[in-house]
Amino acid sequence: MNRIQRVAVVGAGTMGRGIAQVVAQAGIVVTLIDREPELVRASLEEIRRQLDRAVERGRLDREQAAVALSLIALDTDLQAVADADLVIEAVPEVVELKQDVFRRLDQYAAPEALLASNTSSISITLLAAATQRPGQVIGLHFFNPVPVMKLVEVVRGLRTGDQAVEAAVEFAQRLGKTPVVVNDSPGFVSNRVLVPMINEAIYALMEGVAPAEAIDTVLRLGANHPMGPLELADLIGLDVVLHILEVLHHDLGDPKYRPCPLLRQMVAAGKLGRKSGEGFYRYQE
Numbered sequence: 001m002n003r004i005q006r007v008a009v010v011g012a013g014t015m016g017r018g019i020a021q022v023v024a025q026a027g028i029v030v031t032l033i034d035r036e037p038e039l040v041r042a043s044l045e046e047i048r049r050q051l052d053r054a055v056e057r058g059r060l061d062r063e064q065a066a067v068a069l070s071l072i073a074l075d076t077d078l079q080a081v082a083d084a085d086l087v088i089e090a091v092p093e094v095v096e097l098k099q100d101v102f103r104r105l106d107q108y109a110a111p112e113a114l115l116a117s118n119t120s121s122i123s124i125t126l127l128a129a130a131t132q133r134p135g136q137v138i139g140l141h142f143f144n145p146v147p148v149m150k151l152v153e154v155v156r157g158l159r160t161g162d163q164a165v166e167a168a169v170e171f172a173q174r175l176g177k178t179p180v181v182v183n184d185s186p187g188f189v190s191n192r193v194l195v196p197m198i199n200e201a202i203y204a205l206m207e208g209v210a211p212a213e214a215i216d217t218v219l220r221l222g223a224n225h226p227m228g229p230l231e232l233a234d235l236i237g238l239d240v241v242l243h244i245l246e247v248l249h250h251d252l253g254d255p256k257y258r259p260c261p262l263l264r265q266m267v268a269a270g271k272l273g274r275k276s277g278e279g280f281y282r283y284q285e
């Protein structure tokens, strides 16, 4: 597999624009694709703001920021993936939507191109089965915020080839990230371990073991976690936490993953965490 020279990112939301930014900062040409011209333009503006902030904080010089911006092209047509060596899909976490995108990427991308998904919970093996090139389909699970978080979970689907894994690992390293290769399984490693811990903290709260602040303090000071599990749930979004638990519960079939009733109730009440202004804690505008 040749070195990756050109990348396309499909979906210019929170994750897609972060990924496009770190790819461009690594000196790699990248095309950022979304459905509407306003969406891609707004994403580029956000990337520009992030790069300006990095310059102000002395993490990047002006010239590097300008070069990174010049490497990003925008498009609204999926066919713009035609010259990419690697396509990274970052559309919303909906199985049918991702399968449809992979089916079309398989048609438009060069035959030797790698197709990657940034999914946090959907099976890479399932997405690969929507294509005629399952050996070249892989998971590249970046973390939010992408420019800050060091980890990339490189997810090997059942039919992913060794060359694809090697190319993905080398690519993540070029971005300055630390790739960790894991096998395709619900929640991979990150969410398989993290989200049940959050769920357990919510059970402890519901059962009155301790109030939210106490539970978070125990994990921060007792386990050296930078954030307590309930603060972290508010940051991730309680709807997202619930969705991941439902995937773990359904796909692994083990009752130990059953979502806490308090979590369901809070999501039903619109208490989604920071983004709605209230979760386990209240947030000011």
Ligand SMILES: NC(=O)c1ccc[n+]([C@@H]2O[C@H](COP(=O)([O-])OP(=O)(O)OC[C@H]3O[C@@H](n4cnc5c(N)ncnc54)[C@H](O)[C@@H]3O)[C@@H](O)[C@H]2O)c1
Pocket (backbone or CB within 6 Å): 010, 011, 012, 013, 014, 015, 016, 033, 034, 035, 039, 090, 091, 092, 093, 094, 101, 118, 119, 120, 121, 141, 142, 143, 144
């Ligand atoms: N947000 C996170 O913290 C996080 C962390 C890790 C992984 N992920 C995963 O990353 C993926 C994207 O999440 P996000 O938070 O960036 O979502 P988002 O909603 O912010 O962005 C998704 C973007 O995809 C675009 N889109 C939808 N359909 C499209 C199509 N057919 N073609 C092109 N673009 C299309 C939307 O217009 C939107 O701009 C999901 O699979 C999510 O599970 C998210």
